[in-house]
Each structure stands twice: as structure tokens, then as C-alpha cells.
Amino acid sequence: MFKILKYSFFDLMRSRWSYVYFAFYLVLGFVLLFLNNDVDKAIITLLNIIIVLTPLIGTIFGVMYYYNSKEFTELLLAQPIKRSKIFMGQYLGISISLTLSMILGLGIPFVAYGLFRSAAIFNFSLLLLVGAFLNFIFVALAFNIALSNENKIKGFGFAILMWLFLAVIYDGVFLISLVFLNEYPLDKFSLIATMFNPIDLSRILILLKLDISALLGYTGAVFKNFFGTNMGLLTSLGILMLWVIIPVWRINRKLRKKDF
Amino acid sequence: MIEIKNLHKKFGKLTVLDGLDLEIKTGGIFAILGPNGSGKTTLIKSILGMVIPNKGDILFQGKSVLQEWEYRDHLNYLPQIANFPANLSVTELIQMVKDLRPKEPNEEDLIRSFDLEPFLDKKLGNLSGGTKQKVNLVLTFMFDSELIILDEPTTGLDPISLIRLKKIINDEKAKGKTILITTHIMSFVEEIADKIVFLLDGNIYFKGSVKELKEKTNQQDLEHAIAKIISGNHV
Amino acid sequence: MRSFLLLFLLLQFTLQAKTIEVCASCKVNTIKEAVDIAVDGDTILIRKGVYKEHKININRAIHIIGEGRPVIDGEGKTESIFAIKADGFSISGLKLINVGMSYTKEIAGFFVSHSTNFFIKDNLLDQVFYGFILQRVKYGVIQNNMITGKAVNETSAGNGIHLWKCNNVRIEQNSITGMRDGIYFEFVSKSHISDNKSFKNIRYGLHFMFSNNDEYHHNEFRNNGAGVAVMYSKFIKMHHNTFHFNWGSASYGLLLKEINDAEIENNIFEQNTIGINIDGCNRINYRNNHFIRNGWALRFTGGCYANIFEFNNFMNNALDLSYNSRLNDNKFEGNYWSEYSGYDLDKNGIGDVPFRPVKLFSYVVNKTPEAIVLLRSLFVDIINFSEKVSPVFTPDNLVDPKPLMKEIKM
Structure with a gap:
């Protein structure tokens, strides 16, 4: 596995797209920090x-x-x-090279700006951790979709649709159901609905450390008690982990029956 | 060497292999022929473990290969389309395949005979189709294995390389190797194959030498013989 | 204010006052005894020691000075330690502990009523039910006292400094923690609250009711249960105060309820769930305030008219503004909004496109608080953007037409 990982990682790290991705984050990091001079704001924008x-x-x-x-x-x-x-070698090769592009791209400007002397280092590290999780999760989901669809166009379409669903549509449905179910206690519902979307979960995880904890308190004790504690942080990271493990497990299951 | 028993494979509703039985003895060159969609590639991929049959068994040197992988160290495979990671160099790719197999490789002679030295440090993404096919051939023949499977080996090769390929195949045969080839170039088959395995509708229609096939169909050359089988069967 | 101090000093010199010493081995060994024999203008000097006394009644213009911080232990009795009805007295340097709790009576370390011209300073009050209760007093000063309590719930706790029907009082440089309300004003006018620290009180750091023409400034209010509440009052000046870390489901930096004609300037609101909760307030000028990293910087809950927001900084608040109606009669102009993404082509420091501080999302959160979990999601950005382009739910005239490009320096 590590041999495959090594070569697919080398291959990807030399690809043009990795450089573009890296350069994008690099420029973004510098622009945010040096035009704003505000690490907290930069982190929110980055989020x-x-x-x-x-x-x-x-x-x-x-x-x-x-x-x-x-x-x-x-x-x-x-x-x-x-x-x-x-496949695990290839999967890890992509995930690691993407994560590395992100960490280096954002890390360099932040370190240059003097992150290590700033109190924001914890928030920033958490942001990168969550970003890494999202990479691993979505590459795994993409592999699942590709393995199930021989047709390239179809596979591509489904993958984009999945992204669109988790990034936008899910929240739309979530918000609408919250508005319509207004009369019922919604704390638990919101909590669970958040867990089922890795993007939402990641967002909440960061926001908790930035500005939302009091706002969550406003919506009721369930949220505050869950997300406000270290236990909540660990549980959330655990669920993100599940979001990696389950798709990876399915890739392996799918592979046993797959014809190439 | 290879024993295939009652092999069934369906893709969705399409039956590709329908209770195929085949035995291939050690030594010699076998051409696997048949019209498009007759199951040639599926058969080869089943032997390689890339396609998982619905029913039946495949024995390689007396042992079942289903859900196994160690046996693949005893065979070399030349895939039909040579498409490699674009950002690795030729040397790196060769190194990678060497890393993946425990066997001792012998790539220098092959690189020399296909004139690949100038390309060794080039990225695979920048190579022409023919050069890629040469790299593909190097990867296939650099290990000393009992079974060699070649899927359309002549694609994109210039005449000189083709002559060299034929020589390599004959050398391997001389060492007592078993070689399976699929191709559409009948002159190539006529020149090189000891036996023909002809697939039709997911089963073996004919197995024997070129001469036997010609006699059976009463034709002078192989191309016509094949054409007769296909048309005769379908009209 | 100054004049009565001068008068005070003059009195000291003209009358040949005597000094009564109190200590365990002195001729006078209780404070009560000393108070009984003292006449106007006398000084009582209390030496270091522990005095288990309560219900010490003072009704003459005497001066009590503690030396080496003597302790007066109320032993948890349900009586005030000092009950004072006098003009021109002063008390300093004492430590008052253990004032009992009562659900029916108002009991304090210092219970002062119907008094004028007094000075209570440099005292420590620990484990007191109420620290100070001032009723119907005027021209008094409460200065540099430290009040600590261990309040658990609102019903069994008293206030640090409690004023009822007073005027011209000055509350300054005190530190109050662990009480119900840090400072409580009811029917108090023309008074000043300055340089106090009020923190970790279970209800309000400062609580104003029906009090007009007062001023509070340079105070710090931190970590109080619900923040600072100013209600039903007129002509209040609030400036140079800091309101921070009032985090919680019903917390705010400042709650304004039915306040008219106030001035709110140069204050800092940092990391509160709600910076200012504004309920039915009119004609208030908000200038040069800094709203930093609050959940909501401003939250309007009742009809509010003719308020002016100028030259304030709104920086990194989750939501800058929450508005409850579609009508707007308030003016927002020349503020700095960290969310502003416009441009300034003519380089005059003012953004060329107006800023809309109310987001559709804040409107939704108003109706459905749970929706806050979707803060900063892409979907919310999209609906905010569409609302920005064509306002449907939010007041379309609620804009800052001259948003500043750079934040205002503090």
C-alpha cells in the first residue's frame, strides 16, 4: 500500500493542479492577512x-x-x-497531497505573519485539522461514486451533485424545516441534523471556537452542553472520523465484487 | 498450466461468458481470437483476477485463483491501453513496478532493444503513444514469469519495434513459457501462434492450430477462415 | 459637590472635637458604647481586632475610622451592622463580615437613610446580604469599597450597592462581585457612578430603574449573569464604560428598556451574546462605541424611533444587527463595519456603496433561534446575498449610506 501511496503521491505532487491549489491558498493567506491585519477575521473568512x-x-x-x-x-x-x-494507496495519495497543498499554502503566510506568537494558533490549527478531515472525507466519497459508476460523465455529475447537496441544498432543507417546525423544540433535531453533514459539522466545530458558543447558548441548553465542552469537541472529531471510516470501508467492500 | 471450468460471467443482463471450459498446457503461444464482444478481454481479465466470475473456477498451476493475488507474481500482463501517471518519469515507473514485485527484473536489455534510453528521464505524460507502448512492453517482459498475457501488443508500434517484439516473444517461447495473445492482426497470428482459441458467444468455438482451422473452414488464409466462421454463424 | 466637602472640613476645625478610642483593652471596648457617648464632630478610632456587633445606630455627625482594618462580625444575625440616620458623618477603614440573609427584611452592612453629606470609603464587605442600602439620602459619597458575596440564586441574594429615592450621590472606585445586582438604582437622580468594577454578579452588574438625569462612566462590567440593565429612565449619560464577556442564553452587554434621550458614547462592548439589546428606546445618540466579537452587536426588540448611530466600530460580530420590524426610523451613518466589502474610488475614506447591516439570516434567527446553527454556511450566504440585492423581509431603508473604510481608533 505504501509503495502505491508513494508513487501516486509523487505523481500528484508534481501535477499542475497541485501547484495551482497550493498557489491559490498561498495567495489567499497572504491577501487575507496582509490586507486585513486581523488574524481573527482572516480565520473566519478562511473558514x-x-x-x-x-x-x-x-x-x-x-x-x-x-x-x-x-x-x-x-x-x-x-x-x-x-x-x-x-486503492487505499491511491486514496491516501490524493488525500495527503491535497491536504499538504492546503496546509503549506495557508501555513506559510500565517507563519510569516507571526502566527506562533498569536493566540489564534489553536483556532488556526483546528481549521487546518477540519480542512484535512474534509479532504479525506470527500475524496473517499468521490471514490465511492466513481467505483459505482463506470460512465465517467455520470460519475462526475453525481460527484458534483453530492457536493452541491452537502454544501448547499442540505442546509436549505435544514433551514426550511426549522422554520416550518417552529412550534416544536428543535434543539435535538438540529444537533442530529448537523451530525449527518460533515460540512455542517466542521463549520460548527470552528464556529464554536470563534464566535458561536454564546449564540448556541441562546438556542438552548442542549447545544451548549454538547458543543460547549471538550467532550463535544472530541465527539465531533470522532464523528468526522466516522465520516472517513464509513466511506473507506464501503470502498473496500465494493472492491471485492468489482470488475475492471 | 491454466484450467478454466464452467466459467460464467454476466454484466448486467448481458451474458459474456457462458459456461466456458478451457485448458491451456504449459509452453507455446496461444492466440485468443473472436469477434468484438465475444468475451476475449473478459476471459483474460478473469484469469488476471480483474473480473470476478459469477460461477466456475480458474486454476493456475493447480490452484484456484479466485480472490487470490499472490499467483500474479508468476505472470506478466501487457494491458491494451498504455496510460500511465503523467507526472512520473519512465525510470520512476519502472522502479515502481520493480518495487511492487518481489522478482528480479531484467530491464536494461529491453530498454536498449526498444531504444528507450533517451526517454528515461522524460515524464510519461509527454511521451507519444508508440513510446508509451514500448514502455508498456518493457514493464511486461522485464520479469521472468511462466505465463505471459499480451492484450493487443502491436498497437502503435513501428515496424522495427514490431520485429523486435516478435523476437522477444519467440525467445520467451523458446524458454518454455506459455504466452496468451489477443490481437486483430491476423498476419501476426499466422506468423507467431501455435494454437488458436476461437471464442464465440461466450464459449470456445474452436481450439487448435492455424492449419487445423484452415482445413476445417476450407479456406486458404486465416483472415478468410475467421470471417467464414463469424458470418457462417451469424447468417 | 465640592462645596459640601469644604464645609465639612471647616466644621472639623471650628468645633474642638474629641477622639474616642475603641479596643479590647480600652476603657471603651465596644463600638456601640463609643457611638452612644460621642457627640457631633467626634471621631471614633477603632483599633485592630474583632468586634462581634450589629445594629449599631448612628444619628450624629461622627467620624468612624478603622485602624489596622478592624473586623466587625455580624454573626449572621438578621440585622444591619450599621443603621445610620445622620447628616455629615464619615466611616472608613473597616471590614464588615457576616450579615445575615432575610427574605422579608432589607439588611445591609451599611443601612443609610434620610441622611445628607456623608462619606463612606475604604471599607471591605465580605459575606454581606446587601452591601449598602441607601434610602432617601442625598449628597453622599460611596468610595473605594470592596464588596464580595457568594450569591447562589436571585431570591436569596442582595445587591452590592442599593439606592432608592436618592439624589446627588456619587458611587466611585468600588469593586463588587458575587452579589445579585452589583449596583442598583431606583428613583435616583443627578447621581454619578464612575470607575467601579462590577463582575461575576448573578444578575446585573448595574441595574437602573426609573432613574433620571444620571451619569455613569469609566466603569467595567464583566461576566455578569445578564449584563447591565437600564430601564424606564430618561436623560442618562453612559460613556467610557466597558461591557464584556456577558456570555449566556439571556445575556447582553447592555439592556435598554424604554430609555429616552440618552447619550451612549465611547463604550466598548466585547464578546457579549448581545452587545446592546434595545427595547422601545427613542432619541438616543450612539457615538464612538466599539462592538467587538459579539453574537449580535445590536438587537432591536421593540419600536425604536429617532435613534442615531454614528462613528461606531462594528468588528467581527457574528451578526451586526437584528431588527424586528420592516420599518426603520433610526439613522445609521458613518460607522465602520468590518463586514463591509465595498470600495472607495474617490479615496475620501467613505465607501462608495451603502452598507446594509441587517441580514436576512438575522431576520430568520429572530423567528427561529435554532437556525443559528447555520451561521456562515454557504446557503445562508446565498440567501443573504439575494436579500441584499432585493430586500423583501428586511427594512429597505436601513442602510449606512456612508460606511467608513477604516476603523475608528479607540
């Missing part, structure tokens, strides 16, 4: 970008890599290696 962009890029890269390396994968499949190792 907005990371929770939307990381899933999108992860999805697109995941699907693209799968379909583009189909023939090469066939060559690998004829080698004496287990199938699951090939």
Missing part, C-alpha cells in the same frame, strides 16, 4: 472558503484521478498486490 472549497476540490480530484488512472490501475491490478492496497 467560509475552506468548508466550501475543500470538499469541492476533494470531490473533483477524487473522481478525476479515478477515471484518469483507470488504465494504469488495470496495470497495477495485474501485479501481485491486493486490490484494496492499490
Whole structure:
């Protein structure tokens, strides 16, 4: 697995898109910090970008890599290696290279700005951690979709749809149901609805550390008690972990029956 | 060497292999022929473990290969389309495949015979189709394995490389290897194959030498013989 | 204010006052005894020690000075330690502890009524039910006292400094914590509250009711249960105060309820659930205030008219403004909004496009508080944007036509 990981990582790290992605974050980081001079505000803006962009890029890269390396994968499949190792190697190769682009791209401007001397270091690290989780989650989801769809166009379409659903539509439905179910106590419902969307969960996780904890308190004790504590932080990270593990598990299950 | 028993494979509603039985003995060159969609690629991929049959068994050197992977160290495969990671160099790709297999490789002679030295440090994404196919051939023949499976090996090769390929195949045969080839180039088959396995509608229609096929169909050359089988069967 | 102090000093010199010493081994060994024999203008010097006394009645112009911080222990009795009805007295340097709790009586460390011209300063009050109760007094000064309590719930706790029907009182440089309300004003006028620290009180840091023409400034209100409440009052000046860390489901930096004609200037509101909750307030000028990282910077809950918001900084608040109606009669002009994304082509420091501080999302959250979990999600950004383009739910004239490009320096 690590051999495959090594080579697909090398391959991706040298691809043009990795550079573009890296450069994008680099420029973004510098612009936010040096035009604003406000680390907190920069982190909030970054949050907005990371929770939307990381899933999108992860999805697109995941699907693209799968379909583009189909023939090469066939060559690998004829080698004496287990199938699951090939795909796990490729999966980790993409996820790690994307995460690295993000961490370096954002890390360099923040370190240059003097992050280590700032109190925002914890928030920033959490932001990167959540970004990394989103990469791993959405590449895994993209692989799932690609494995289930032989047709490239269809697979691509489904992947974008999934992103659109989780990034936008889900929240729309969520908000509408909150407004319509206004008369009922909605604390638990909101809490659970958040758990079922990794983007929402990531967003809440960061917001808790930034500005939302008191606002959540406003909506009732359930939220505050859950998200306001270290236990809540650990549980949320645990659920993000599940969001990685379950799709990865399904990839492996799917592989056992898959014809190439 | 390979024993295939009652192999069934369906893709959705389409039956591709329908109770196929085949035995291939050690040594010699076998051409697997058949019209488009007759199940050639599916058969090869089943042997390689890339396609998982619905029913039946495949034995390689006496052991079932289903859900196994170690046996693939004893075979070399040349895929039909040579498409490699664009940002790796030729050397890195060769190194990678060497890393993946425990066997001792012997790539230098092959690189030399296909004149690949100038391309070794080039990125695979920048190579022409023919050069990629040469790299593909190097990857296939650099290990010493009992079984060699070639899927359309002649695609994109210039005449010189083709001559070299034929030589390599004949050398391997001389070492007592078993070689399975699929191709649409009948002259290539006629020149090189010891036996023909002809697939039709997911089953073996004919198995024997080129001469036997010609006699059976009463035709002078192989192309016509094949055409006769296909048309005769379908009209 | 100054004049009565001068008068006070003059009195000291003209009358040949005597000094009564109180200590365990002195001729006079209780404070009560000393108070009984003292006449106007006398000084009682209390030496270091513990005095278990309560219900010390003072009705003459005497001066009590503690030396080495003597402790007066009320032993949890349901009586005030000092009950004072006198003009021109002063008390300083004491430590008052253990004033009992009562659900029926108002009991304090210092219970002062019907008094004028007095000075109570430099005292420590610990574990008192009420710290100070001032009724119908005027021209008094409460200065540099430290009041600590261990209040658990609102019904069994008293206020730090409690004023009822007073005028011309000055409350300054006190520190109050662990009480119900830090400072409580009811029917108090022409009084000043300045340089106090009121923190970790279970209800309000400062609570104003029916009090007009008062001024409070340079105070710090921090971590109070619900923040500071100013209700049913007129002509109040509030400036240079800091309201911060009032985090909680019903907390705010400042609650204004039916306040008219007030001036709110140069205050800092930082990290409160709601910076200012404004309910039915008219003709208030908000100038040079700083709203930093609050949940809501401003939240309007009742009809509010003719208020002016100028030159304030709104920085990194989750929501700048929450508005309850579609009508707007308030003026927002020349503020700095950190969310503003417009441009300034003519380089005059004023953004060329107006800023809309009310988001559709804040309207939704008003109706459905749980929706706050969707803060900063892409969907919310999209609906906010569409509302910005064509306002349907929010008042379309609620704009800052001259948003500043740079924040105002504090």
C-alpha cells in the first residue's frame, strides 16, 4: 500500500493542479492577512472558503484521478498486490497531497505573519485539522461514486451533485424545516441534523471556537452542553472520523465484487 | 498450466461468458481470437483476477485463483491501453513496478532493444503513444514469469519495434513459457501462434492450430477462415 | 459637590472635637458604647481586632475610622451592622463580615437613610446580604469599597450597592462581585457612578430603574449573569464604560428598556451574546462605541424611533444587527463595519456603496433561534446575498449610506 501511496503521491505532487491549489491558498493567506491585519477575521473568512472549497476540490480530484488512472490501475491490478492496497494507496495519495497543498499554502503566510506568537494558533490549527478531515472525507466519497459508476460523465455529475447537496441544498432543507417546525423544540433535531453533514459539522466545530458558543447558548441548553465542552469537541472529531471510516470501508467492500 | 471450468460471467443482463471450459498446457503461444464482444478481454481479465466470475473456477498451476493475488507474481500482463501517471518519469515507473514485485527484473536489455534510453528521464505524460507502448512492453517482459498475457501488443508500434517484439516473444517461447495473445492482426497470428482459441458467444468455438482451422473452414488464409466462421454463424 | 466637602472640613476645625478610642483593652471596648457617648464632630478610632456587633445606630455627625482594618462580625444575625440616620458623618477603614440573609427584611452592612453629606470609603464587605442600602439620602459619597458575596440564586441574594429615592450621590472606585445586582438604582437622580468594577454578579452588574438625569462612566462590567440593565429612565449619560464577556442564553452587554434621550458614547462592548439589546428606546445618540466579537452587536426588540448611530466600530460580530420590524426610523451613518466589502474610488475614506447591516439570516434567527446553527454556511450566504440585492423581509431603508473604510481608533 505504501509503495502505491508513494508513487501516486509523487505523481500528484508534481501535477499542475497541485501547484495551482497550493498557489491559490498561498495567495489567499497572504491577501487575507496582509490586507486585513486581523488574524481573527482572516480565520473566519478562511473558514467560509475552506468548508466550501475543500470538499469541492476533494470531490473533483477524487473522481478525476479515478477515471484518469483507470488504465494504469488495470496495470497495477495485474501485479501481485491486493486490490484494496492499490486503492487505499491511491486514496491516501490524493488525500495527503491535497491536504499538504492546503496546509503549506495557508501555513506559510500565517507563519510569516507571526502566527506562533498569536493566540489564534489553536483556532488556526483546528481549521487546518477540519480542512484535512474534509479532504479525506470527500475524496473517499468521490471514490465511492466513481467505483459505482463506470460512465465517467455520470460519475462526475453525481460527484458534483453530492457536493452541491452537502454544501448547499442540505442546509436549505435544514433551514426550511426549522422554520416550518417552529412550534416544536428543535434543539435535538438540529444537533442530529448537523451530525449527518460533515460540512455542517466542521463549520460548527470552528464556529464554536470563534464566535458561536454564546449564540448556541441562546438556542438552548442542549447545544451548549454538547458543543460547549471538550467532550463535544472530541465527539465531533470522532464523528468526522466516522465520516472517513464509513466511506473507506464501503470502498473496500465494493472492491471485492468489482470488475475492471 | 491454466484450467478454466464452467466459467460464467454476466454484466448486467448481458451474458459474456457462458459456461466456458478451457485448458491451456504449459509452453507455446496461444492466440485468443473472436469477434468484438465475444468475451476475449473478459476471459483474460478473469484469469488476471480483474473480473470476478459469477460461477466456475480458474486454476493456475493447480490452484484456484479466485480472490487470490499472490499467483500474479508468476505472470506478466501487457494491458491494451498504455496510460500511465503523467507526472512520473519512465525510470520512476519502472522502479515502481520493480518495487511492487518481489522478482528480479531484467530491464536494461529491453530498454536498449526498444531504444528507450533517451526517454528515461522524460515524464510519461509527454511521451507519444508508440513510446508509451514500448514502455508498456518493457514493464511486461522485464520479469521472468511462466505465463505471459499480451492484450493487443502491436498497437502503435513501428515496424522495427514490431520485429523486435516478435523476437522477444519467440525467445520467451523458446524458454518454455506459455504466452496468451489477443490481437486483430491476423498476419501476426499466422506468423507467431501455435494454437488458436476461437471464442464465440461466450464459449470456445474452436481450439487448435492455424492449419487445423484452415482445413476445417476450407479456406486458404486465416483472415478468410475467421470471417467464414463469424458470418457462417451469424447468417 | 465640592462645596459640601469644604464645609465639612471647616466644621472639623471650628468645633474642638474629641477622639474616642475603641479596643479590647480600652476603657471603651465596644463600638456601640463609643457611638452612644460621642457627640457631633467626634471621631471614633477603632483599633485592630474583632468586634462581634450589629445594629449599631448612628444619628450624629461622627467620624468612624478603622485602624489596622478592624473586623466587625455580624454573626449572621438578621440585622444591619450599621443603621445610620445622620447628616455629615464619615466611616472608613473597616471590614464588615457576616450579615445575615432575610427574605422579608432589607439588611445591609451599611443601612443609610434620610441622611445628607456623608462619606463612606475604604471599607471591605465580605459575606454581606446587601452591601449598602441607601434610602432617601442625598449628597453622599460611596468610595473605594470592596464588596464580595457568594450569591447562589436571585431570591436569596442582595445587591452590592442599593439606592432608592436618592439624589446627588456619587458611587466611585468600588469593586463588587458575587452579589445579585452589583449596583442598583431606583428613583435616583443627578447621581454619578464612575470607575467601579462590577463582575461575576448573578444578575446585573448595574441595574437602573426609573432613574433620571444620571451619569455613569469609566466603569467595567464583566461576566455578569445578564449584563447591565437600564430601564424606564430618561436623560442618562453612559460613556467610557466597558461591557464584556456577558456570555449566556439571556445575556447582553447592555439592556435598554424604554430609555429616552440618552447619550451612549465611547463604550466598548466585547464578546457579549448581545452587545446592546434595545427595547422601545427613542432619541438616543450612539457615538464612538466599539462592538467587538459579539453574537449580535445590536438587537432591536421593540419600536425604536429617532435613534442615531454614528462613528461606531462594528468588528467581527457574528451578526451586526437584528431588527424586528420592516420599518426603520433610526439613522445609521458613518460607522465602520468590518463586514463591509465595498470600495472607495474617490479615496475620501467613505465607501462608495451603502452598507446594509441587517441580514436576512438575522431576520430568520429572530423567528427561529435554532437556525443559528447555520451561521456562515454557504446557503445562508446565498440567501443573504439575494436579500441584499432585493430586500423583501428586511427594512429597505436601513442602510449606512456612508460606511467608513477604516476603523475608528479607540
